Amino acid sequence: MTDSVGIAEIRAAARRLEGAARVTPLLESDTLNVIAGRRVLVKAECLQRTGSFKFRGGWSALSALDPAARAKGVIAFSSGNHAQGVALAAKLHGAPAVIIMPSDAPQAKIAGARGYGAEIVLYDRRSEDRDALGATLAAERGLTPIKPFDEPMVIAGQGTCGLEIAAQTAAVGVAEADVVICCGGGGFTAGAALALEAAAPRLRVRPAEPAGFDDAARSLRSGRRERNDGVGSSICDAILTPQPGELTFPVMRRLCGPGLVVGDEEARCAMATAWKHLKIVAEPGGAVALASVLFRREEIEGDAVICTVSGGNVDPGVFAAALSDYGDAP
Amino acid sequence: MTDSVGIAEIRAAARRLEGAARVTPLLESDTLNVIAGRRVLVKAECLQRTGSFKFRGGWSALSALDPAARAKGVIAFSSGNHAQGVALAAKLHGAPAVIIMPSDAPQAKIAGARGYGAEIVLYDRRSEDRDALGATLAAERGLTPIKPFDEPMVIAGQGTCGLEIAAQTAAVGVAEADVVICCGGGGFTAGAALALEAAAPRLRVRPAEPAGFDDAARSLRSGRRERNDGVGSSICDAILTPQPGELTFPVMRRLCGPGLVVGDEEARCAMATAWKHLKIVAEPGGAVALASVLFRREEIEGDAVICTVSGGNVDPGVFAAALSDYGDAP
CATH class of the missing domain: 3.40.50.1100 (Rossmann fold)
Known part of the structure; x- marks a missing residue:
């Protein structure tokens, strides 16, 4: 990119x-x-x-990825809309998606992202370090991060x-x-x-x-x-x-x-x-x-x-x- | 017509x-x-x-009227959506509109039709004869009826x-x-x-x-x-x-x-x-x-x-x- x-x-x-x-x-x-x-x-x-x-940004990012990177999958942090946008864009590209969401995000948004086939990892906003969690998952699986706005x-x-x-x-x-x-x-x-x-x-x-x-x-x-x-x-x-x-x-x-x-x-x-x-x-x-x-x-x-x-x-x-x-x- | x-x-x-x-x-x-x-x-x-x-039918009817008839105005019976469609179409054509509505129609629809500038005449569905009411008003004022579907x-x-x-x-x-x-x-x-x-x-x-x-x-x-x-x-x-x-x-x-x-x-x-x-x-x-x-x-x-x-x-x-x-x- x-x-x-x-x-x-x-x-x-x-x-x-x-x-x-x-x-x-x-x-x-x-x-x-x-x-x-x-x-x-x-x-x-x-x-x-x-x-x-958010589907616009999700699709734009997924469709711009190198095919080899896309095949390994993407990871995103989101309280909901970016999660769903990336999840559906990934699904339609046949790419795995991991979404890290706060456990207190709106149920509609968690269910939505899950419904689009993404793997949802919930974390506690008060006690867990989201960035560390994401970095570990990305490194282990070779996932490309799709940031919600600074991308x-x-x-x-x-x-x-x-x-x-x-x-x-x-x-x-x-x-x-x-x-x-x-x-x-x-x-x-x-x-x-x-x-x-x-x-x-x-x-x-x-x-x-x-x-x-x-x-x-x-x-x-x-x-x-x-x-x-x-x-x-x-x-x-x-x-x-x-x-x-x-x-x-x-x-x-x-x-x-x-x-x-x-x-x-x-x-x-x-x-x-x-x-x-x-x-x-x-x-x-x-x-x-x-x-x-x-x-x-x-x-x-x-x-x-x-x-x-x-x-x-x-x-x-x-x-x-x-x-x-x-x-x-x- | x-x-x-x-x-x-x-x-x-x-x-x-x-x-x-x-x-x-x-x-x-x-x-x-x-x-x-x-x-x-x-x-x-x-x-x-x-x-x-219903705005489609209302506009179609108003725009097809003879200009002299349109200037005198239109009258419609409706529990709500036809009322609003005719009311706005009449307003945009600069034509007076009288709408006869049952008094138990949804408030949103009564308020909507009134908001588009129509004169609303409410009647009691159980005790009043809507058709007689409408015929009297139409005759008195020279209004053209816009029927809700058989037109x-x-x-x-x-x-x-x-x-x-x-x-x-x-x-x-x-x-x-x-x-x-x-x-x-x-x-x-x-x-x-x-x-x-x-x-x-x-x-x-x-x-x-x-x-x-x-x-x-x-x-x-x-x-x-x-x-x-x-x-x-x-x-x-x-x-x-x-x-x-x-x-x-x-x-x-x-x-x-x-x-x-x-x-x-x-x-x-x-x-x-x-x-x-x-x-x-x-x-x-x-x-x-x-x-x-x-x-x-x-x-x-x-x-x-x-x-x-x-x-x-x-x-x-x-x-x-x-x-x-x-x-x-x-």
């Missing part, structure tokens, strides 16, 4: 993903537009294979979503707008930003994060990679990363607008809004971009905004509780 | 719908395919404007979904299969059947209905329009019609395969399945086709099946209860 990523790698990934990943729809709701006070175009990555955009082929894969956003946004007559992306380590954010720089330079990416895990927003303000203090908690399991990536942050710093930060209750309300007006399933971490559109309206400029719903893998009880609390909201 | 409908009217409706209605995606889930024992392609009409396929321009509009199914199914390599359609009065079923007869003749439409309201299945067996006894009840509010339409049944009889019938609990389970594996919101009546695919597997032939999720307008409590009961099913 290469050490750098740019539009050439993203376009190459798009060619590899053709026929494997889904071109997800750009949705719009007449009622949501009224509620949000501007036109809202929603890139529904929850409708991607495995229920999140050029993964960033290139997520960037293919940016190419689709450029084409689909142009098709509905929007040329200039903010593109709000649910942000963990920044693979999706950086990949989309690189794609849009080339394909639709008047679309500006902005990361959205949960309060307490707003490392990207703070890093963009200070100009260097800031860490979260690791003290708080959030329902947004998919995007709770300690700090922006080494590869992703320089891209974000160069190309992204200011970060947007929302609370857990705002994310839960956005889950209900996506259910009611878009008829799609958003998981908490996949709803922070829409929550930003709903609750940080004054921090966004323009008559239109694009936002991602980045994933929909959520336990039924968590979803039903969000509907119970916010299903009667407008 | 014309009294007959065929492929020419459907293609004309498709041209009128271009840029107004959405081309909804044909979804597929790797996990759902395993569960269902064959490839399942899901036409997600819940992602249509107003949350159901050529409405059937033509619903048929545009069949044209999309033909193209999207071919694009994923499926040429011969059953197409299971959630069926009330048969507008969607007949429209799709006419479209597929011309555009993909090896795709055969089959209606899906809830038990106790299986008039289409029984009519297809007997060869004449059978009525439901009207005694039972069902959670599938969108498709509880007394009998197939006068215009729709001859088309169904000529073109459709045997009907499929599922129970309410099977429909509720399918709602949870659509939520979990497809990440879309299905209302009870919009889930009967998927329920047929899941629970009437032996009545369907072939390696692949297409099914519609025809709408997603459901009250949050009904949805949360389905998740609570069936969210942990495979």
Whole structure:
């Protein structure tokens, strides 16, 4: 694999993903537009294979591997969506996959990764050293690690979503707008930003994060990679990363607008809004971009905004509780 | 308006719908395919404007009206989805719309139709004569009635979904299969059947209905329009019609395969399945086709099946209860 990523790698990934990943729809709701006070175009990555955009990066990485390395297999750390993306991409390539997941990851995500045929190794986040566990397994079996965001082929894969956003946004007559992306380590954010720089330079990416895990927003303000203090908690399991990536942050710093930060209750309300007006399933971490559109309206400029719903893998009880609390909201 | 409908009217409706209605995606889930024992392609009409396929028929009818008649306005009877489809289509045409709805229709549907700017007239299904009420209003104000299914321009509009199914199914390599359609009065079923007869003749439409309201299945067996006894009840509010339409049944009889019938609990389970594996919101009546695919597997032939999720307008409590009961099913 290469050490750098740019539009050439993203376009190459798009060619590899053709026929494997889904071109997800750009949705719009007449009622949501009224509620949000501007036109809202929603890139529904929850409708991607495995229920999140992570399949793009997983497929991109697997398909870029040397065949001999691929035959030995891959290993990934993930609380869930990257796990499922890598697991299905590996299965479809006929490659073994080992996924190391925290034992308290959402059951839906553990079951999903297992259902795609991966070997799941659970570890206790409080008492076990994930990296040591992974290094031992990788060395013993000759597995190639597929990192969740600081990996050029993964960033290139997520960037293919940016190419689709450029084409689909142009098709509905929007040329200039903010593109709000649910942000963990920044693979999706950086990949989309690189794609849009080339394909639709008047679309500006902005990361959205949960309060307490707003490392990207703070890093963009200070100009260097800031860490979260690791003290708080959030329902947004998919995007709770300690700090922006080494590869992703320089891209974000160069190309992204200011970060947007929302609370857990705002994310839960956005889950209900996506259910009611878009008829799609958003998981908490996949709803922070829409929550930003709903609750940080004054921090966004323009008559239109694009936002991602980045994933929909959520336990039924968590979803039903969000509907119970916010299903009667407008 | 014309009294007959065929492929020419459907293609004309498709041209009128271009840029107004959405081309909804044909979804597929790797996990759902395993569960269902064959490839399942899901036409997600819940992602249509107003949350159901009914916007197609509403727009088709409004756009086909004589401008003078349109300026006076339209009137529709509906428990909900047709109401919203006609209401939004009228609003976008600048035409007044009066919608007569039963007072016990789902709140989400009443609020939706009102939100699109229609004048809502509620009536008591037990004590008031809906037809007399409508006739009086129509005469007083010169409104054109837009019937929910026995109306050529409405059937033509619903048929545009069949044209999309033909193209999207071919694009994923499926040429011969059953197409299971959630069926009330048969507008969607007949429209799709006419479209597929011309555009993909090896795709055969089959209606899906809830038990106790299986008039289409029984009519297809007997060869004449059978009525439901009207005694039972069902959670599938969108498709509880007394009998197939006068215009729709001859088309169904000529073109459709045997009907499929599922129970309410099977429909509720399918709602949870659509939520979990497809990440879309299905209302009870919009889930009967998927329920047929899941629970009437032996009545369907072939390696692949297409099914519609025809709408997603459901009250949050009904949805949360389905998740609570069936969210942990495979």
